[in-house]
Amino acid sequence: MLLAAGLAALIPIPMLTYRLIALQRAYYRMDRGALTLHWGLRTEALPLRTIEWIRPVDDLIDPLRKPRLALPGAYLGWRAVAGLGKVEFMADHLKQALLVAGPEAVYVISPQNPGEFLAHFRRNVELGSLDAVPAKSIQPSFVFGKLWDSQVLRNLFLAGFVLNAAILIWTVILVTNRQQVPLGASATAVLNPVASIRLLLLPVVSVVIWLVDIITGAFFFRLESQKTLAYLVYGGAILTAVLILVSLIFVTLRA
Numbered sequence: 001m002l003l004a005a006g007l008a009a010l011i012p013i014p015m016l017t018y019r020l021i022a023l024q025r026a027y028y029r030m031d032r033g034a035l036t037l038h039w040g041l042r043t044e045a046l047p048l049r050t051i052e053w054i055r056p057v058d059d060l061i062d063p064l065r066k067p068r069l070a071l072p073g074a075y076l077g078w079r080a081v082a083g084l085g086k087v088e089f090m091a092d093h094l095k096q097a098l099l100v101a102g103p104e105a106v107y108v109i110s111p112q113n114p115g116e117f118l119a120h121f122r123r124n125v126e127l128g129s130l131d132a133v134p135a136k137s138i139q140p141s142f143v144f145g146k147l148w149d150s151q152v153l154r155n156l157f158l159a160g161f162v163l164n165a166a167i168l169i170w171t172v173i174l175v176t177n178r179q180q181v182p183l184g185a186s187a188t189a190v191l192n193p194v195a196s197i198r199l200l201l202l203p204v205v206s207v208v209i210w211l212v213d214i215i216t217g218a219f220f221f222r223l224e225s226q227k228t229l230a231y232l233v234y235g236g237a238i239l240t241a242v243l244i245l246v247s248l249i250f251v252t253l254r255a
Contacts, residue, residue, distance in 0.1 A: 014211040019074040021219055023092060028111055032124045033133035035100065037107060039076065039090040041140035041218060044107065047133045052101040054121050056114065057094060064094065064108070075108065103135075143218050153221075156234045160210045163241035168203040170248050175199055181251050199251070206244050213237035 022040025029036040035051065037044045057064050067077030067089045078088040084099075084106045091097050091110035098114055100107040111117040147153050174181065180193035213233050221230035 013208050014215055017212045018215045019071060019076065021216065023074055025219065028109055030120060030124060032127055033129050037090050037109060041143045041222065042090065043136065043138040045136035046102045047135055048124055048129060050103045050135065054098055054100050054118060057097045057099055057108065143222060147218060147221055153234060156238060159238055160241060163238065163245060164203065164207050164210055167206050167241065167245055167248065171199050171203050174248065174252060202244050202248065206241050209240050210237045
């Protein structure tokens, strides 16, 4: 029960990590060809000729409902809104946010200067596009699919899963069979033992680190120039799990 409670309490950490990194790397980019919306692992490139209109959220008669699991600074997800259809949120706030009507959905964005953004859009539409820019839509599931397609990363993911499962099983067996365990030693003697229940923190920490590293590595893997960093992040997660497993072995031998 304590282990389940601990894991449940830490479940939001990977989600919060994703939203924090996504917020730091988010941008809206517009030129005469397209408007590119990028938030986390989500990218949507809309050719300007396909955008029907852009208007403030305040123009809506009824207040815009927030997406599920919305957090201040990270309004992500989508909702079905009467009169608009599918509305996808890619914004850090809703006050003075803008609605962008694309061919597949309406997007909620929060540029730093909405008035300047609107003026820039109208100017680009008047000038017209120099080249036919194709639409592009990248979902987080596509990025993780690319990760899984890599043989090296797939092996690292499976190794992480096996190591974390081993840590969990070993910890449960150790806690079940021993009431106290030593968690350290001096040069001359083993330190006073502590309640074995404290070891339940190890699998919780290991799983959280593994999940956070999976999300963090995905951001690096998207860019060809940063793929090496992704491999280092995933390798670090494996190394952490190995060190935790080795520490459990030492604890078991001294118990």
